[in-house]
Amino acid sequence: MASTITMFRGFKSPGVHVWSPFVNKLETRFRLAGLSYRVEPGSPLQAPRGKIPYISIANPDSGDQPPTLLGDSTLIIEKLEADGLLDDLNSKLSPVENARDLALRALLEDRLYFYQNYERWHVNYYTMRPGVLWAMPYPVQVVVGLLAYRKIASTLSGQGTMRYSYEEIGAFRRHIWESIDALLTESRNKKKVEDGPSDSPFWVLGGDGPSEVDATVFGFVSSALVCTAGPDSMKLVKSLPNVVEYAHRIHQTYFPDYTLWD
DSSP states (O other), X not given: OOOEEEEEOSOSOTTBOOSOHHHHHHHHHHHHHTOOOEEEOOOTTTSTTSSSOEEEEEOTTSTTOOOEEEESHHHHHHHHHHTTSSOOTTTTOOHHHHHHHHHHHHHXXXXXXXXXXXXXXXXXXXXXXXXXXXXXXXXXXXXXXXXXXXXXXXXXXHHTGGGSOHHHXXXXXXXXXXXXXXHHHHHHHHHHHHHOSOOSOOOTTOSSSOOHHHHHHHHHHHHHHHOTTOHHHHHHHHTOHHHHHHHHHHHHHHOTTSBOOO
C-alpha cells in the first residue's frame, strides 16, 4: 500500500489557493507530478522547522511508528525527488538553463518575498494578522500578531528591505514582476508560433514542459492574486496580462477542482 502524504497549508479552507507563495509552490509541484496528497491546516507550532508548509508521510507498513514530518518547500521537493516520489523537472535542462532556473527562483524567494512581506505585515498589518492567525481567539491574535510583527520587522531591517522607502520598495517589486511578464510574453509567443492557438500552459523557460521555476512562479502569482493583505501587488499582477494568462492556464490544467481567483 502506498504512503499517505498530507500537506499542512496553514489555512482552513480547502479547494482554494492560499496566501503563502511557498504553500502554493509546493502544491503546484505535487500537481505537476500527479502526486496524490491530502491537505490539512496544521500549525507552525507542530511544523518540524516552525513554518508552513510542511508535510507528513504515513507509511502503512511502519506499524506504530509516527508519520515522518518534513519542512521547507525546497527541501521537501528534494527529498521526494530522491525517494522517487517526484520526477526531476530539471533533468533535461542544460547547465545554462539550470542556472537561469535557479536564479529566477532566488529572485522570487530571496528578494520578492521580502518586498511582499513588507507590504503585508508592515503596510497592511491589520488585514494580514487575522488572515494568517485565524485559528486563534482575538486576544491571542493581538499578542501573537505583535510578536510576529516585531520578528518580521527585525528580519526585514537586517535583510535590508526596511532601509528603503515605501515608494522604493514598490518600484523594486514592480521591476521584478515586469521582468517576469517579459519572460512569459516571450514564452507565450514562442508557443503560439510552434503550436498555433492553444489553451495549454506555456512555461517560464520556454520549453515543452515545466521546470522547477514554474512551481515557484505560479506559487507567487496565485498568492498575489488571492492575498487581500497585498492590494498593491494584486493590482500590479492583474495589470500584467501574460502573467495572469500563465497562471490561469496552469490553474485550469492542474487545479480544475480549485476556485479561481477573482
